[in-house]
Amino acid sequence: MGASQEKNQTLTVRDNRTGKVYTIPIDDNSVPATAFKAIKAPRLPGEREENETEKGLRIADRGFLNTAVIKSKITHIDGDAGVLRYRGYPIEQLALKSSHLETAYLLIYGVLPTKQQHNVFQSEVHRHSAMHADSEEFFRSFRYDAHPMAMLTSAFAYLGSYYAEANPSLEGQNLYTTGTPESLTIMDKQIYRLIGKATTLAAMAYRVRQGREFVTPPHGLSYTGSFLYQMDHLGQEDYRPNPVLEKALDVLFLLHADHELNASCTTVLQTGSSLVDPYSAIAAGCASLYGPLHGGANEAVIRMLISIGKPENVPSFIEAVKRREKVLSGFGHRVYKTSDPRSFIVRKTADEVFKITGKDELLETAMALHEAAMKDEYFIKRKLAPNVDFCSGLIYRAMGFPLDFFPVLFAVPRVVGWLAHWRQMMLQEGGVKIWRPRQIFVGAAKRDYVPIEERSVVTGIKNAPSPIAHSGIMKRTMLGTFKDKPLTKL
Numbered sequence: 035m036g037a038s039q040e041k042n043q044t045l046t047v048r049d050n051r052t053g054k055v056y057t058i059p060i061d062d063n064s065v066p067a068t069a070f071k072a073i074k075a076p077r078l079p080g081e082r083e084e085n086e087t088e089k090g091l092r093i094a095d096r097g098f099l100n101t102a103v104i105k106s107k108i109t110h111i112d113g114d115a116g117v118l119r120y121r122g123y124p125i126e127q128l129a130l131k132s133s134h135l136e137t138a139y140l141l142i143y144g145v146l147p148t149k150q151q152h153n154v155f156q157s158e159v160h161r162h163s164a165m166h167a168d169s170e171e172f173f174r175s176f177r178y179d180a181h182p183m184a185m186l187t188s189a190f191a192y193l194g195s196y197y198a199e200a201n202p203s204l205e206g207q208n209l210y211t212t213g214t215p216e217s218l219t220i221m222d223k224q225i226y227r228l229i230g231k232a233t234t235l236a237a238m239a240y241r242v243r244q245g246r247e248f249v250t251p252p253h254g255l256s257y258t259g260s261f262l263y264q265m266d267h268l269g270q271e272d273y274r275p276n277p278v279l280e281k282a283l284d285v286l287f288l289l290h291a292d293h294e295l296n297a298s299c300t301t302v303l304q305t306g307s308s309l310v311d312p313y314s315a316i317a318a319g320c321a322s323l324y325g326p327l328h329g330g331a332n333e334a335v336i337r338m339l340i341s342i343g344k345p346e347n348v349p350s351f352i353e354a355v356k357r358r359e360k361v362l363s364g365f366g367h368r369v370y371k372t373s374d375p376r377s378f379i380v381r382k383t384a385d386e387v388f389k390i391t392g393k394d395e396l397l398e399t400a401m402a403l404h405e406a407a408m409k410d411e412y413f414i415k416r417k418l419a420p421n422v423d424f425c426s427g428l429i430y431r432a433m434g435f436p437l438d439f440f441p442v443l444f445a446v447p448r449v450v451g452w453l454a455h456w457r458q459m460m461l462q463e464g465g466v467k468i469w470r471p472r473q474i475f476v477g478a479a480k481r482d483y484v485p486i487e488e489r490s491v492v493t494g495i496k497n498a499p500s501p502i503a504h505s506g507i508m509k510r511t512m513l514g515t516f517k518d519k520p521l522t523k524l
């Protein structure tokens with residue numbers, strides 16, 4: 035950029051309330067929100083003091099639609115062009131030529147590893163994959179039908195309890211932020227542990243539901259090969275997972291490894307910004323990922339397809355979506371406004387898997403739904419195209435995974451992306467700033483406490499706890515007495 039162009043990298047803002055003009059710098063095509071705080075005006079007569087007008091303008095951005103919270107070198111998405119690149123490498127090239135672990139190295143450390151670096155990384159991840167025997171009790175303490183995401187989310191936080199030396203609350207708050215060789219060693223050890231144990235924890239959550247004994251991570255298998263082995267091994271000598279399924283899962287893992295500042299990654303960074311240990315931050319990310327608008331979408335797609343049933347029911351389902359009675363899960367994306375580039379690779383992977391597992395019975399319904407939505411004006415106008423979750427669930431189903439395990443198959447590879455962003459933030463120039471957004475307070479102005487006897491009933495359904503219907507057991511219990519008094523009167 036030339037010197038005169040550089041000089042023009044500013045925004046001139048005129049505040050029509052005061053007539054004042056402000057010059058706001060533009061850096062990397064962004065303006066600092068704090069510069070708007072300098073734009074102050076006197077409060078209007080009668081204006082709420084909670085507006086804080088005289089303290090400077092606030093930037094309102096419900097749902098972070100246009101707020102950049104960090105400088106990142108990890109993943110680039112061009113949602114209009116349908117482009118996704120990890121550290122500059124197109125996702126299509128990586129899916130074809132790389133592996134999940136190699137891509138993990140790339141995402142976290144910024145470069146493709148040499149053979150030797152790759153071997154060391156792989157061996158560190160493997161070395162840190164076994165769990166302490168006590169953890170078996172932790173998994174067995176869940177109910178027989180516990181959702182595997184409840185187990186996985188808790189398991190990440192539980193894992194942190196083993197490593198006091200990795201906890202900034204115990205070891206000093208700058209444990210991860212100094213960038214010294216000692217600090218980096220501690221940081222990278224937790225990264226190996228979290229990637230290595232993510233598959234082990236997920237496999238344990240799987241096996242506890244199947245009522246099986248746990249399996250120690252095996253030697254000599256790929257990341258996804260080891261994961262499949264830990265889930266499926268039943269004592270057969272020399273058991274090896276099917277290589278086509280192992281490879282398909284590896285491609286899906288690579289595609290799910292990162293997607294810049296989605297809800298779960300943002301949660302990891304927000305949680306990590308308090309300088310909490312990485313296990314707590316990853317547990318928080320895992321919880322965020324589970325929502326049906328995010329990583330729970332692959333499960334929601336299959337539930338939706340089951341509810342539609344046959345292809346002939348697709349038109350009435352589409353009409354229900356347009357009446358806003360239903361949501362077309364697996365369609366639409368906050369960033370992609372054309373197709374999601376991952377969805378093409380997922381469809382190719384699905385073909386490979388179906389060749390050996392046979393087609394899923396829901397495939398025809400899925401294809402009919404896809405075709406109908408892509409032709410429909412409602413979806414065209416809103417630029418809603420299939421996302422990565424539309425087909426991934428069909429592959430997981432064909433591979434025999436239970437529905438509620440699908441989000442786990444998203445969370446495990448995403449640990450890599452969360453860690454890449456967490457590491458980058460810990461080491462960013464200027465240190466870590468705690469993420470503390472603002473709000474626009476629209477609640478009551480100052481009012482004085484009223485003694486209970488003097489209060490009148492405030493009506494309106496949102497102003498009181500909701501009444502609930504009690505079960506028969508509760509009613510029966512309440513008919514009993516305590517110290518000769520009916521329980522209902524206590």
Ligand SMILES: CC(C)(COP(=O)(O)OP(=O)(O)OC[C@H]1O[C@@H](n2cnc3c(N)ncnc32)[C@H](O)[C@@H]1OP(=O)(O)O)[C@@H](O)C(=O)NCCC(=O)NCCS
Pocket residue numbers: 326327328329331355360361362363364365366367368369416418421422423
């Ligand atoms: C991903 C998602 C949360 C993005 O949300 P967003 O960026 O806030 O987009 P919006 O909700 O503002 O959507 C814009 C419009 O498209 C509609 N829309 C978005 N996704 C839709 C879907 N899957 N089905 C039906 N309508 C949808 C919205 O109702 C809205 O319509 P309107 O402008 O008439 O009110 C949203 O597309 C969605 O809920 N998709 C289904 C869940 C899913 O597959 N998630 C996985 C993402 S990888």
